[in-house]
Amino acid sequence: xxxxxxxxxxxxxxxxxxxxxxxxxxxxxxxxxxxxxxxxxxxxxxxxxxxxxxxxxxxxxxxxxxxxxxxxxxxxxxxxxxxxxxxxxxxxxxxxxxxxxxxxxxxxxxxxxxxxxxxxxxxxxxxxxxxxxxxxxxxxxxxxxxxxxxxxxxxxxxxxxxxxxxxxxxxxxxxxxxxxxxxxxxxxxxxxxxxxxxxxxxxxxxxxxxxxxxxxxxxxxxxxxxxxxxxxxxxxxxxxxxxxxxxxxxxxxxxxxxxxxxxxxxxxxxxxxxxxxxxxxxxxxxxxxxxxxxxxxxxxxxxxxxxxxxxxxxx
Numbered sequence: 138x139x140x141x142x143x144x145x146x147x148x149x150x151x152x153x154x155x156x157x158x159x160x161x162x163x164x165x166x167x168x169x170x171x172x173x174x175x176x177x178x179x180x181x182x183x184x185x186x187x188x189x190x191x192x193x194x195x196x197x198x199x200x201x202x203x204x205x206x207x208x209x210x211x212x213x214x215x216x217x218x219x220x221x222x223x224x225x226x227x228x229x230x231x232x233x234x235x236x237x238x239x240x241x242x243x244x245x246x247x248x249x250x251x252x253x254x255x256x257x258x259x260x261x262x263x264x265x266x267x268x269x270x271x272x273x274x275x276x277x278x279x280x281x282x283x284x285x286x287x288x289x290x291x292x293x294x295x296x297x298x299x300x301x302x303x304x305x306x307x308x309x310x311x312x313x314x315x316x317x318x319x320x321x322x323x324x325x326x327x328x329x330x331x332x333x334x335x336x337x338x339x340x341x342x343x344x345x346x347x348x349x350x351x352x353x354x355x356x357x358x359x360x361x362x363x364x365x366x367x368x369x370x371x372x373x374x375x376x377x378x379x380x381x382x383x384x385x386x387x388x389x390x391x392x393x394x395x396x397x398x399x400x401x402x403x404x405x406x407x408x409x410x411x412x413x414x415x416x417x418x419x420x421x422x423x424x425x426x427x428x429x430x431x432x433x434x435x436x437x438x439x440x441x442x443x444x445x446x447x448x449x450x451x452x
Contacts (some may be wrong), residue, residue, distance in 0.1 A: 148388075149212065152398070155363065155386065156216040162192040162197060165219050190213040202262040217402050221372050222359060222400040225250060225380040226301050231238030238384050240355065245380065246354055247313065252336035253409060255300040255358040256313070258282060258291025266378045268406040271358035271417065273341060275333040277317065277447060279438065281422045282324040282409030285316055286316060298335050300358060302379040307334055318443040323433050324422040327447050328356065339409060341435045345418035347390035355383045355399040355421055355430075357408030373398050395419035395432045 141264045150160075157165045159420040166188050190211035194204035204212070222285045223238070228250045232238045252272040257264055268284035278296060295310040319326045347353075361377040373381075385399025397410060401424050410419040410432045417435055424430030439445045 143152045146385050153195050154217060155357040155432050156219055158246050162194050162195060163188045164214055166208040166215060185383055186214050187211040187217045217400055220384050220400055222383040224302050225382055226304055230382045234291050242413045244410050249339045251298055252339040253356045254296035254298045257297055258294035260291045266360045266404050269408040271339050272434045274338045276330045278328045279420060282319055282326045283328050284407050299332050300380055317447045319442045323437050325433050327444050340416045340436055342416040342418045343385050343439060347385055347395045347418050352413050353385055353387055353397050354411045355408050357400055357405040358449040359402035360404030362402040378404060394432050395433050396429045397428055401430055
């Protein structure tokens, strides 16, 4: 085993232990399938999860030997499967007992859930999902920079602050007036709202200090994504575009980027990445499902004068 592979193997084994609460794969997968869907083997199979192959990968990593590609793929899929994407209802996270979300973390994040909005507009006569944004002041919202183009192709673009499954919207939508600033180098944008959102802003960590293994939660509105059909039904229970909280952890972090493994899809672009204390440490911008996702560090939001000035102005 090469030194580089050995280091990655140690990291993957540590992720597996945190996800499963040890090195046994089958029981956490069984509990997750029952808790969310009422049936176990068939649901896990739908997700492409092979507990036996995943267990073989863990056992080999534990012994310091190299799993096969199929075993490694099964292990990564299993980690994602037990994490899932939790629905939000009435500004509360619907978290089962084994959802890897502590009571303290859930309370810290639920406080700010009203400040996260689905960005939606009308295209072809239908209201469509465009992305996610979050308030940094009562009339200013951060999102991903690449969300701006589809916004321009739609009409009646607005922020929906409680777009939840099987719940009527309690708060009126707030139209998006303009793009206040686009970062010249990073995939983030600042939007101006026509009216006040439900919060004065969501707290942004100036120095996030993200480290591999740090628990995070991504809050956003994952939309159906044809690039990963085997995972959609079990992980997102075939319900899309509604507000969800997706637990995960930091995989890698640098000065401008945070990479994480939370379950996200198209529609999560612009989602806040919260740490366990309820602070935004990054803005989710892209991802490779069942691999890793990319987010722009919160430090970037203050590094570009035009965005920093707008945040200060509205805050």
